[in-house]
Amino acid sequence: MAPLRKAVTILSIAAFFSEHIKAVPIDGPYEPIPPTTLDLSYQFPEFSDIDAPTCTTVDSAMNLENGLIDKRYRWKEFNVQPDPAYNQREYKLINDALFNLKKALPCIKFGIFPPNKKVKGDYVYVIKGKKNGCNSYVGRVGGKQTMNLQSPGCMTVGTIMHEMIHALGFYHEQSRPDRDNYVNILWKNIQPGMESNFNKYSTNKVTTFDVPYNYKSIMHYEGYAFSKNRQPTIVAKNGDKVGSVGKLQDTDILKLKRMYNCP
Numbered sequence: 001m002a003p004l005r006k007a008v009t010i011l012s013i014a015a016f017f018s019e020h021i022k023a024v025p026i027d028g029p030y031e032p033i034p035p036t037t038l039d040l041s042y043q044f045p046e047f048s049d050i051d052a053p054t055c056t057t058v059d060s061a062m063n064l065e066n067g068l069i070d071k072r073y074r075w076k077e078f079n080v081q082p083d084p085a086y087n088q089r090e091y092k093l094i095n096d097a098l099f100n101l102k103k104a105l106p107c108i109k110f111g112i113f114p115p116n117k118k119v120k121g122d123y124v125y126v127i128k129g130k131k132n133g134c135n136s137y138v139g140r141v142g143g144k145q146t147m148n149l150q151s152p153g154c155m156t157v158g159t160i161m162h163e164m165i166h167a168l169g170f171y172h173e174q175s176r177p178d179r180d181n182y183v184n185i186l187w188k189n190i191q192p193g194m195e196s197n198f199n200k201y202s203t204n205k206v207t208t209f210d211v212p213y214n215y216k217s218i219m220h221y222e223g224y225a226f227s228k229n230r231q232p233t234i235v236a237k238n239g240d241k242v243g244s245v246g247k248l249q250d251t252d253i254l255k256l257k258r259m260y261n262c263p
């Protein structure tokens with residue numbers, strides 16, 4: 001190929017690519033739309049509590065002196081992109097969970113990027129999978145961060161909100177610094193290797209935002225989480241039943257609002 005012709009070819013290839021890239025704009029994020037059903041805690045009959053894996057978290061602040069009191073883990077805009085493997089019904093459940101959180105936390109923008117589309121900024125990429133469990137990083141990591149919501153098993157509005165609240169910056173209710181005033185952890189009943197899921201975090205790292213402990217918090221484990229012997233692993237000191245009922249409690253909303261300085 002003659003040098004001039006070669007140069008023209010290279011230029012036109014470059015022009016094609018730059019035009020092509022420009023032709024694929026970032027799509028979204030779109031605001032979650034109002035759910036079509038009024039009962040947001042609905043479960044689907046094919047899922048039972050027994051099938052639902054217990055939530056584990058990934059500690060994004062593990063190696064830092066300060067944890068989630070630190071504002072750098074917070075979001076200005078909370079955007080998610082679901083895996084294209086989710087079907088329409090599952091996509092809608094993710095939408096509904098985000099819509100609920102948006103109502104609880106009106107000063108933060110919530111958005112969904114359509115699957116398979118180009119995205120920008122900090123966002124949570126939600127992976128479907130069959131055996132990857134329900135888990136999330138705690139707080140904003142920066143750029144793309146993953147969350148696992150296996151199906152079946154994790155696809156209820158309550159469980160999705162629970163994982164999203166981890167990503168917004170909260171650990172489990174039973175990890176609060178003051179939890180020993182409210183619950184006993186029965187270490188002898190916990191599956192070996194799973195003890196770290198019952199860690200308590202110090203006041204250097206997390207704060208209760210002066211919100212009372214709530215056994216029904218959407219962030220509270222159920223009483224038999226990670227049991228090795230069908231005996232309870234967490235019991236309330238006052239005899240109450242412990243564990244999320246799949247709904248945001250007033251205390252959950254208050255903690256979110258205080259973390260994000262939301263009136």
Ligand SMILES: [Zn+2]
Pocket residue numbers: 055056057162163166172
């Ligand atoms: Zn969790």
